[in-house]
Amino acid sequence: MNNTQLDEQLLEEKIKQEAQRITKDNKFKIEEGHKNHFLPPVKEIYAFLNIKYDAKTLHQLMCQQDASIPEISHGSLDNLYRHGVGKGVFLKFTEVMKKSSKVLINIMLPNKSPLIDRAFAVNSNASGWLGLLLMYQEMQNNPNVNQQELLHYKKLVDFVSQRCEQEIVFYEACKKKHYAGEIDLTNQQTYWDKELHPFYQQYTQLDEAVFTSLENILQGVDVQVLTNNQKVELIENAHKLEFDFLLNCIACYDIGYVDANNTLSVDAENKLVHSAICRIIERYTQPDNTETCFHSCWEVIRCILDENDIVVSNRQLASFIPINQKEGTVETLKDAQYNVLKKWFKQQDLPSADKLRSFVDSFSEWIGFRENNHLLLLSKMALGIDALLIEKTKKVECDFGTDIDVTAIWKRVFSQYTQYYQYHCHQHFLLKE
Helix, strand or coil: CCHHHHHHHHHHHHHHHHHHHCCCCCCECCCCCCCCCCCCCHHHHHHHCCCCCCHHHHHHHHHHHCCCCCCCCHHHHHHCCCCCECHHHHHHHHHHHHHHCHHHHHHHCCCCCHHHHHHHHCCCCHHHHHHHHHHHHHHHCCCCCCHHHHHHHHHHHHHHHHHHHHHHHHHHHHHHHHHCCCCCCCCHHHHHHHHHHHHHHHHCCCCHHHHHHHHHHHCCCCHHHCCHHHHHHHHHHHHHHHCHHHHHHHHHHHHHHHHHCCCCCECCCCCECCCHHHHHHHHHCCCCCCCCHHHHHHHHHHHHHHHCCCCCCHHHHHCCCCCCCCCCCCCCHHHHHHHHHHHHHCCCCCCCHHHHHHHHHHHHHHHCCCCHHHHHHHHHHHHHHHHHHHHHHHHHHHHHCCCCCHHHHHHHHHCCHHHHHHHHHHHHHHHHC
16 A cells, blocks of 8 residues: 555545544534734635635635535535534535645644644644645645745745744643643733733734733723823734734745845845835835825836836726626726726725736736736735725724824834834845855
């Protein structure tokens, strides 16, 4: 028996064992992760990029590719996360997973890799992230995957892997202390003072002002008695904490991309030459800039092309938007495309995932740029930042009133991106010494 057959046999054994464990009172459920700023759940980052990452989407995708995929109702697929499912749905879903990724199904079942088992034991979001990292390893061994493009994610994979390990070790230590009676994990203030605060100090680049604000929140600060400036400071520091992981991830992807393309460099004065992402965020976060991040993203792309003697007007850019015009429409195709682009820039009638990909692919082909997936990711990041701002503005207005300039706070938080980029560049060059 070869290794592949042995793996198949072990997988079937795992599925049988898990199926036997399922009863009416003990249903099978996929854990989605919990709120955590140090290591958020995977679904949070996928939502930021507007990528659907759930059982329903996977089932739909596999059905399109393979007619033999078993039928599972939408309600049952939802219950995989909510109330759990019985043996029948579990076995059907494992068939879907087997056709999709052997790695994913192995993670879903007990007796996973030792680190994933440890993550589950301490209820860490690392379990989901480690699953993705295993899929990355699987792709590294796949001759059909573009290995050069995979290198773009190497720094990001290293960063996430490091955070997973740091969090697991931290939770294990806390659990041990709790059982030994050294700390009370149910007391938030004590937990913060003795454990969480030193942990964040050691493993993040966040400053003390952020931690002071968090401590005030834990102590139950009365928002009503705060001055406007104090409210602004509290909101800004809360956002710095919340988006620390995201900014680290973008910076690591950014450096991975420029390094893989041999464009990570310093100028004559030993200053880092800024990437496209740095330039996009620098433009977007200027206090007097009224553009959305998506608009700033494409203005920077046009500027970079202009520097390389490729002039692209907004009307030319719009010409790559796929449109199905209705008969009898007075508007010309070019005008219709241009009006759609203007709406996209204003965060109105946003493109579907398919329409955005078609637009980026057509544009990339026209300028002779092979890294169309990179351009697509930049666009998705920009759209994600715009969507988050709308969401956070509503929340701040609900919690603090409407006299807070949320956009100004938001831009100050994201203007810190350059510091994240420089930090990870420094780490990158240190490793190369």
